[in-house]
Amino acid sequence: MAWRTRLAVLVLFLSVGTASAADNYGIGTSPQGTVTYSIGATIAKIAAEKAGLTLRVQPYSGTTQAVPLVNSGELDFGLANVLEVGSAVTGTSLFKGKPNPKLRAVAVLYPLQVGFFVKKDSPIRSVADLKGHALPVGYSGQAIIKILSDGILASAGLTNDDIKGVPVPNIVRGTDDFIEGKADAFFFALGAGKVAEANSAVGGIRILPAMNGADALATLRKFVPPAYITTVEPSKQNVGIAARTEVVSIDYMLFAGAHVSDDTVYKVVKALHDNKPALVASYASLADFMPERMAKKLPFDYHPGAIKFYTEAGLWPPKD
Numbered sequence: 001m002a003w004r005t006r007l008a009v010l011v012l013f014l015s016v017g018t019a020s021a022a023d024n025y026g027i028g029t030s031p032q033g034t035v036t037y038s039i040g041a042t043i044a045k046i047a048a049e050k051a052g053l054t055l056r057v058q059p060y061s062g063t064t065q066a067v068p069l070v071n072s073g074e075l076d077f078g079l080a081n082v083l084e085v086g087s088a089v090t091g092t093s094l095f096k097g098k099p100n101p102k103l104r105a106v107a108v109l110y111p112l113q114v115g116f117f118v119k120k121d122s123p124i125r126s127v128a129d130l131k132g133h134a135l136p137v138g139y140s141g142q143a144i145i146k147i148l149s150d151g152i153l154a155s156a157g158l159t160n161d162d163i164k165g166v167p168v169p170n171i172v173r174g175t176d177d178f179i180e181g182k183a184d185a186f187f188f189a190l191g192a193g194k195v196a197e198a199n200s201a202v203g204g205i206r207i208l209p210a211m212n213g214a215d216a217l218a219t220l221r222k223f224v225p226p227a228y229i230t231t232v233e234p235s236k237q238n239v240g241i242a243a244r245t246e247v248v249s250i251d252y253m254l255f256a257g258a259h260v261s262d263d264t265v266y267k268v269v270k271a272l273h274d275n276k277p278a279l280v281a282s283y284a285s286l287a288d289f290m291p292e293r294m295a296k297k298l299p300f301d302y303h304p305g306a307i308k309f310y311t312e313a314g315l316w317p318p319k320d
Contacts, residue, residue: 028066033194062142071100104303120204127156136174137165151223191285265305
C-alpha cells in the first residue's frame with residue numbers, strides 16, 4: 001500500500017504544481033528605473049489584489065527584446081508604445097521581415113511623454129541647441145528609442161551627423177553616461193525613476209520642449225506616425241518640468257499573446273478599468289490613465305478577452 005500512497009502524493013504534487021504554473025503569467029518590461037518597469041510592477045500588483053492573478057515582471061534591455069517573446073508564448077503580456085507593437089505585428093520598421101502575428105492589444109494606458117533632458121543650468125534651451133553636443137545613440141538593445149530620438153532631432157532639423165554620438169545599448173546606460181559627464185543630454189520618459197536619479201545626481205535637470213509648428217510635427221511623424229504633442233504642468237512626479245511645457249507623446253499600451261486565455265485577459269482589463277485610484281497610488285504617472293479611453297482604434301487586433309470586457313462596459317467599438 002505504501003507505493004500507492006507515494007504515487008498519490010506524487011500525482012497531487014504534480015497537479016498542484018501544474019495549476020500553480022497555469023496561474024502565473026510573465027509580463028515583459030524594460031530595466032528597473034524605466035517607466036515600463038514601473039507600470040509593469042503596478043499592473044502586476046493590481047492584478048494580484050483585484051483579480052487574483054500572479055503576473056511576474058520580467059525586465060529586458062528594452063521592450064524590443066520582449067515583444068517577440070510575447071508572440072512566441074514565452075511571455076504572456078508586454079508593454080510598449082503603439083508604434084512598436086504595430087511594427088511588430090506587421091513586420092515593418094524595426095521588425096522588418098519579422099512579423100509577430102500573435103500579438104493582441106489589451107489596453108491603451110496613457111500618453112508616454114518623452115524627450116531630451118539636460119542639466120537645469122545648461123545653455124542648451126531647445127532641441128536645435130543640441131547641435132555639436134554629445135548624445136547617446138544607437139540603442140542596440142532598445143531599437144524603438146533610436147526611432148523616437150531620431151524623430152525628435154529631425155523635428156529640429158538635426159541628424160546624428162550633427163551631434164557627437166555616444167553609443168549605448170539602452171536609455172538606462174545613456175542616462176548613466178549623462179550622470180558621468182560623458183553626454184550632454186539624455187533621452188527618457190517623464191515620470192521614470194531613472195530621471196529622478198539623474199536629477200539628484202547632477203543637481204537638477206529639465207526637459208527640452210517639443211519643437212513648435214506644423215512642419216516640425218509633420219517631420220516628427222515621418223519617423224513616429226502616432227506621435228502627438230501634449231502640455232505638461234509641473235508636479236512632483238514630473239521631474240524636469242519647471243514650467244508649463246509641450247512635449248512629444250505617444251500612446252503606451254498593454255498587449256498580450258494570442259495564447260493567453262480570454263478569461264485571464266478579461267480579468268486584467270477589468271482590474272485596470274475599475275481601479276484607477278489604486279493604479280495612481282502605486283505609480284503617480286498613471287494619473288493620465290483614462291479608463292474610458294482604454295479601447296482606441298489601433299491598426300491591429302484586440303484580444304477577444306479585452307473585447308468582451310469593453311463590449312460589456314460600453315466601450316466597444318473603439319473610438320479614434
